[in-house]
Amino acid sequence: MMLRNRRNEALFALALIAPFVAIYGLVFVYPTIRLFMISLTDAPLIGHGNFVGFDNYARLSSDRRFGTAVWNTAYFVLITVVPGTLVAFAIALGVNRLAGRLQAAILALFFLPYILPVSVVYLLWDWTLNFQFGIAMYLFDMLGIARIPLFKSTAWFMPAVGIITIWWTAGFSILLFLAGLRTIPTEIYEAAALDNAGRWSTFRRITWPLMWPITALVLTIQLISQLKIFDQVYLFSVGGRPNDNVVLVYYVFQRAFQSDQGGRAAAVAVVLFVIVIVVSVLNFQLTRLSGGRDR
Amino acid sequence: MTATRARRLNAIGLIITVITVFCAIIWAFPLYWAVVSSLKPEHEVVRPYIELWPETFTVSHYVFALTETEIGRWYVNSILTAIAVTVLTVSSSLFCGYAISQLNFPFRNVLWWLILASFMVPVQTLIVNHFELVAGLGLINTWSGIVLPQLIHPVIIIVYKQFFDGVPKDFREAAVMDNASEWRILTKVYIPMNWGVTTALSIVCFIWSWNSFLWPFLAVTKTDMMTITVGITQVNDAFGVYYARQLTAAVLAGLPVAVAYLIFQRRVTEAITLSAGIKG
Numbered sequence: 001m002m003l004r005n006r007r008n009e010a011l012f013a014l015a016l017i018a019p020f021v022a023i024y025g026l027v028f029v030y031p032t033i034r035l036f037m038i039s040l041t042d043a044p045l046i047g048h049g050n051f052v053g054f055d056n057y058a059r060l061s062s063d064r065r066f067g068t069a070v071w072n073t074a075y076f077v078l079i080t081v082v083p084g085t086l087v088a089f090a091i092a093l094g095v096n097r098l099a100g101r102l103q104a105a106i107l108a109l110f111f112l113p114y115i116l117p118v119s120v121v122y123l124l125w126d127w128t129l130n131f132q133f134g135i136a137m138y139l140f141d142m143l144g145i146a147r148i149p150l151f152k153s154t155a156w157f158m159p160a161v162g163i164i165t166i167w168w169t170a171g172f173s174i175l176l177f178l179a180g181l182r183t184i185p186t187e188i189y190e191a192a193a194l195d196n197a198g199r200w201s202t203f204r205r206i207t208w209p210l211m212w213p214i215t216a217l218v219l220t221i222q223l224i225s226q227l228k229i230f231d232q233v234y235l236f237s238v239g240g241r242p243n244d245n246v247v248l249v250y251y252v253f254q255r256a257f258q259s260d261q262g263g264r265a266a267a268v269a270v271v272l273f274v275i276v277i278v279v280s281v282l283n284f285q286l287t288r289l290s291g292g293r294d295r
Numbered sequence: 296m297t298a299t300r301a302r303r304l305n306a307i308g309l310i311i312t313v314i315t316v317f318c319a320i321i322w323a324f325p326l327y328w329a330v331v332s333s334l335k336p337e338h339e340v341v342r343p344y345i346e347l348w349p350e351t352f353t354v355s356h357y358v359f360a361l362t363e364t365e366i367g368r369w370y371v372n373s374i375l376t377a378i379a380v381t382v383l384t385v386s387s388s389l390f391c392g393y394a395i396s397q398l399n400f401p402f403r404n405v406l407w408w409l410i411l412a413s414f415m416v417p418v419q420t421l422i423v424n425h426f427e428l429v430a431g432l433g434l435i436n437t438w439s440g441i442v443l444p445q446l447i448h449p450v451i452i453i454v455y456k457q458f459f460d461g462v463p464k465d466f467r468e469a470a471v472m473d474n475a476s477e478w479r480i481l482t483k484v485y486i487p488m489n490w491g492v493t494t495a496l497s498i499v500c501f502i503w504s505w506n507s508f509l510w511p512f513l514a515v516t517k518t519d520m521m522t523i524t525v526g527i528t529q530v531n532d533a534f535g536v537y538y539a540r541q542l543t544a545a546v547l548a549g550l551p552v553a554v555a556y557l558i559f560q561r562r563v564t565e566a567i568t569l570s571a572g573i574k575g
Contacts, residue, residue, distance in 0.1 A: 006399065012477040013400035020391035021406070023383070023446045028413060031424035031444075038423065045423065046430050094315030097308065106316060108560065109323040115556040115563070116549045117506040117524040123545035124329045127538060133341050135328060167322070172567060179568045199307065221571060228419045231508045235528055249419045249509075256423045257513065269420040280415040 039266035045256050049263050056267035069251040079162040081222045088170045092177030114171030121168050122235040151236045154244040161232050173218045180214035220283045248272045333543040340539045356543035369523035376441045380504040384448050385497050392455025414449045440514045450570045458492050495566035498559050502552050523548045
C-alpha cells in the first residue's frame with residue numbers, strides 16, 4: 001500500500017514536471033549544446049558547416065570589430081553599473097522618507113520608465129534629444145552649450161545611451177533598495193537619535209552597512225544585465241555609426257543575421273556566455289564568503 | 296537647545312523631501328512630454344520653443360495610427376503572444392515548482408540544480424540557435440515562433456518553490472488523511488493558497504513578454520506579424536518624419552503596460568522584488 005502510494009506520487013510528479021522539462025529541453029538545453037557545436041564549424045546562419053576546430057575563436061584575436069565590441073561592452077558596464085546603483089540608492093533614500101499616498105505617487109513617477117518597452121524609451125529620448133526640435137537642445141541653448149547630435153557622434157553615443165539606460169532601469173533597483181530599507185528596524189534609528197547621532201553618522205554607521213547586502217545584489221544584477229546589452233544600442237545606432245557602437249550581443253547579431261556566418265557568431269556568443277557565467281559564479285562565491293564571515 | 300536642533304533637522308528633512316519631489320517630476324518629464332506632444336498638431340510640435348500645454352488639442356494622430364497603420368494588427372500580435380507566454384510559463388512553472396517542493400521523484404535534485412544553473416545563462420547568447428530551431432520548425436513569422444523561445448523564466452519556478460516550501464506540512468498531511476488525490480491536494484489546497492503570487496507573477500510575465508524586443512525582432516520579417524514593440528521602430532514609412540505620429544505610436548505601445556502597472560502597483564512591486572530573490 002505504502003509502496004504503491006510512493007509510486008503514484010512519483011508518477012504524478014513526473015506528469016507535473018513533463019511540460020516544463022519538454023520546453024526546457026527544446027528551447028534551452030538543445031540550443032545551448034548547439035551553440036557550442038556550431039561555434040566549431042563554418043556554418044551559415046541556417047544549414048550545415050564543416051568542422052573547423054577553434055578557427056573561429058583564433059580569428060577573434062585579430063578581429064578589430066570584436067575588439068571594439070569588447071571595449072564598448074566594458075565601457076558601457078563601467079558607466080552604467082556603479083553610477084546607476086548610486087542614483088537608485090539616493091532616490092530610494094529620498095522616497096523612503098515619504099509616507100502614504102505621496103510616497104506611492106513619487107515612487108510611481110520614478111518607477112514608470114522601467115515598465116515601458118525599450119522601443120518606447122527609444123522613441124521618447126530620440127525625440128527629447130532630437131538635434132533640431134528636442135526639448136533638451138533648447139536647454140543646451142539656454143545654458144549656452146553648443147548642440148550635439150548625440151547619437152551620431154562616437155564620443156557621445158555610449159554616455160548618452162548609458163544615461164538613458166540608467167533612467168530606464170533605475171526603477172528596478174529603487175524597488176530593491178526600498179525593500180531593504182523597510183527591513184531596518186526603526187528601534188535602531190530611535191536608539192541613534194537618543195544618542196544624538198547626526199544625520200550623516202546615522203547613515204554611515206547604520207543605513208550603509210545594513211544596506212550593503214542589497215547594494216551588492218543590485219550591483220550584480222546590474223552588471224550581468226548590462227553585459228547583455230543590445231536593444232538600446234541597436235535602436236539608437238540606426239542611421240548612425242553601428243560599427244563604432246557595436247557591443248557583444250550586437251556583434252553576434254551582425255555576424256549571424258547580416259553576414260550569414262552562424263559559426264563565427266556562435267564563437268562570439270560563447271565568449272559572452274562564458275563571461276556571464278564566470279561573473280555569476282564569482283559573485284555567488286563572494287557572497288557566500290562574506291556571508292560566512294558575518295556569521 | 297534640543298528644540299532648535301530638532302527644528303533644524305526638520306528643516307533639512309523638508310528640503311530633502313522637496314528635492315525628492317522635484318527630481319521625481321523631472322524624472323517623469325520625458326513621459327509627460329511625449330504624451331503632450333502626441334496631442335498637438337504637427338506644426339505645434341516642431342515650434343522652436345517649449346510649450347508645456349497644447350494650444351489646440353487634437354487626437355488626429357491617434358485616429359491616424361489606429362486606422363491608417365498596422366498598429367491594430369500589432370496590438371493583436373502582442374496581446375496574443377504575451378498571453379500565450381504568460382499562461383504557458385506560469386502554469387508549467389507552477390506545476391514544476393510544486394513537484395520539486397512537495398513530491399518525491401527520481402532526479403529531483405538534479406532538476407533543481409539544472410534550474411538554478413540556467414538562471415545564470417544569458418538567453419541573448421542563444422539567438423543564433425533559437426533562430427535555427429524556430430526556422431527548422433517552420434515557425435518564422437508565426438505567433439508560435441515568437442512565443443517559443445520566450446518560455447524560459449527559471450526564476451518563476453524558483454519563486455514558486457520557495458512559496459510551496461513555506462506552506463506548513465500539516466496541510467498536506469491532513470489532506471492525505473482525508474484520502475484526497477494528489478491532484479486535489481494541488482488544486483484545492485496549494486494553488487488557492489498562493490493566488491496572490493500567481494497573479495503577481497502573471498502580471499510581470501505579461502509585461503516582460505510585451506516588452507521583449509530582441510527575439511520578436513529576429514523572429515519576424517513581415518510587418519503584419521510584428522509585435523507592437525518591434526513594429527513601432529521598424530516601420531518608419533507608416534509614420535514618416537512626423538514626430539507627433541511617432542510619439543503617438545510610442546504612447547500606444549507603452550499605454551497597456553503603464554496602465555497595468557498603475558492598476559496592479561502593489562502586485563507588480565511584489566513580483567519584481569520576489570524575482571530578485573527578496574521576500575517582500
